[in-house]
Amino acid sequence: MTVGSDAALRLQAGAVEAFAERGFHATTTRDIAGRAGMSPAALYIHYKTKEELLFQISQVGHERSVRILEESTEATGSGVRHAERLDRAVRAFVRWHAEHHTTARVVQYELAALGEEHYARIVSLRRRSEEILRGVLEDGVASGEFHIEDIRGTTLAVMSLCIDVARWFSPEGRKTPDEIGSLYADLVLRMVGNGGHP
Amino acid sequence: MTVGSDAALRLQAGAVEAFAERGFHATTTRDIAGRAGMSPAALYIHYKTKEELLFQISQVGHERSVRILEESTEATGSGVRHAERLDRAVRAFVRWHAEHHTTARVVQYELAALGEEHYARIVSLRRRSEEILRGVLEDGVASGEFHIEDIRGTTLAVMSLCIDVARWFSPEGRKTPDEIGSLYADLVLRMVGNGGHP
DNA sequence: CCTGCGGGTGAGCGCCCGCTTAGGCACCGT
DNA sequence: ACGGTGCCTAAGCGGGCGCTCACCCGCAGG
Incomplete structure (x- = not known):
């Protein structure tokens, strides 16, 4: 133990x-x-049990995700551009899913095998991740940097995009984790109506 | 049989x-x-075998996907707007993944359980889907409607976004398949630099 | 009427799974 | 010197798995 x-x-x-x-x-x-x-x-x-082993893996993975999102979206001053916070968050989140794609695959796609109680604990961590990201989008809309009609739906789409990297990423592919992070950060900024370079 | x-x-x-x-x-x-x-x-x-049953399900699902993309992206005349082709494709593709989310889940996330030969057959169908979508992006870039630096990477991201709907969609959620289709079509048009309404 | 056959069942084979148990060995404080 | 403790293994239990086999039934053709 x-x-x-x-x-x-x-x-x-x-x-x-x-x-x-x-x-x-x-x-x-x-x-x-x-x-x-x-x-x-x-x-x-x-x-x-075998299931507890999965739970440990899933838990540390999700805690790592939350920390990555927290740290990269910290509002460090009053003059922070929310586009930059979002850019950093997507870059870091995508990079983690690519670099640790084996761990991420387990973390993101094997949830259904968890027992009820363990599953509930993980779900609350996932909700936390979503809230952090949604917070950034809300801030950006409030400041006029972003133009989004459906904040909740867009948040889900952005998470979706990042998470799915773990499904298809391969180290033998033609892109490095950094390159994918850059591309995705750019795509997400377009999705939120920031235009890439406003 | x-x-x-x-x-x-x-x-x-x-x-x-x-x-x-x-x-x-x-x-x-x-x-x-x-x-x-x-x-x-x-x-x-x-x-x-049980595996052959999975293969049948996977095959008909992938063939359906390919047909949906083919039909929605048909270039019916010379004056077609590629933004409209892309809009229709994303709408239809996302709608299918939401409406048939159980089938789609199996089709998209159980591939690893297929035997080698069956897996290869499915992979070629998946490549076909990707090519259709990439074709639309290429056409749009050529016509000046879209502004994309990395066409291949963006294609993958768009597919990713659509496919992942099958993972999280629930009929008890707050959105209908049609609504998700609309939102995602809009997001994708932004991703390709079309601005939504150019 | 009998026959053959496509589509079905009940029973069960052999295997391998998750997990347990009994015991062994190195190292600890006293 | 020695019992206790932490970490590990060999062996194996009970059970459920994918799949098969021997048989059965309803019906179409001669």
């Missing part, structure tokens, strides 16, 4: 790989333990 | 429901057969 120990972390890493490749239900505990260089039984010293 | 028969179609419908709810690997053949009102063994009269 010592979640931070070396063995526990190796198990997490193995599980992320396996879940990302085959999905939670198609992954066996034997496979996870094998990737961590341990016997199948060792898994149960560190985690109560 | 009579894929179009009544029983075969009921099995397909049951499988779509089950796969969408729980995912391919977490769904049992007993569950699928049960939803179709049949015994577990009946499944194997109509499909060789």
Whole structure:
């Protein structure tokens, strides 16, 4: 149950790989333990069930997402341009989904395998992410930088766009995470009616 | 093996429901057969394996996608506005993903469970979809209606946005498929630098 | 009337799953 | 010196999985 120990972390890493490749239900505990260089039984010293292992992964991933969005959208002064906050947020969020695409894939697409209580905890973290982003859009509309009719719908679309990067990104693809971040930040600024360079 | 028969179609419908709810690997053949009102063994009269059933679903879904994109982007005359072709395409594509969100979910997110050969066949259909959309963007750039730096990347982003609707859409949500289609068509026109109303 | 056949069932095979149990070994404080 | 503790393994239990097999029924053709 010592979640931070070396063995526990190796198990997490193995599980992320396996879940990302085959999905939670198609992954066996034997496979996870094998990737961590341990016997199948060792898994149960560190985690109560396979599902709890998924929950740990999902939780740290979502907490990371929230922090990324919080830090990149901080309103540090009174003269901050909200376009810049949004630009930074999308860049960072997309970059994380590309660079850690295996983790992100698990975090974003294996939620359905969580138990009820764990699922609820994760959903509240997701809501938090959405609220942060919506806050930026609202600020930008209020300041006249953005022109959006449906703020809630647009927020969802922006998150959608960023999250889906984890589904298709491959390190062998023709773009680096940074390049995708740039492109997407530009596209999102257009979506919110900022014109890219107002 | 009579894929179009009544029983075969009921099995397909049951499988779509089950796969969408729980995912391919977490769904049992007993569950699928049960939803179709049949015994577990009946499944194997109509499909060789559970995977083949997934393939049929995936194939018809992807063929439908391609047709939707083809029909909505037809260049019917010489004076067609490409913004209108793109608008129609996004509207129709998004509407399909929302209205048939269970099917779409299976079609878009269970690909990894396909066998190698089946997977390859599906990938070629997906490439076709992407090419159709990219064609519209290229036409619009050539005609001066759109202003895009990275056509390939933008195409991918647009597809991403549309596809992801299947992941989060719920009929109990606050928007109808038509409303989401409108919003997304508007957002996409902004992404391609059309300004919404040029 | 019998026959053949397409579409169905009940029972169950063999396998592998998630998880447990009994025990072993290195290192600790006393 | 030695019992306790933390971490690990070999073995295996119970169960549910994908899939098969032997058989059955209703009906069309001769």
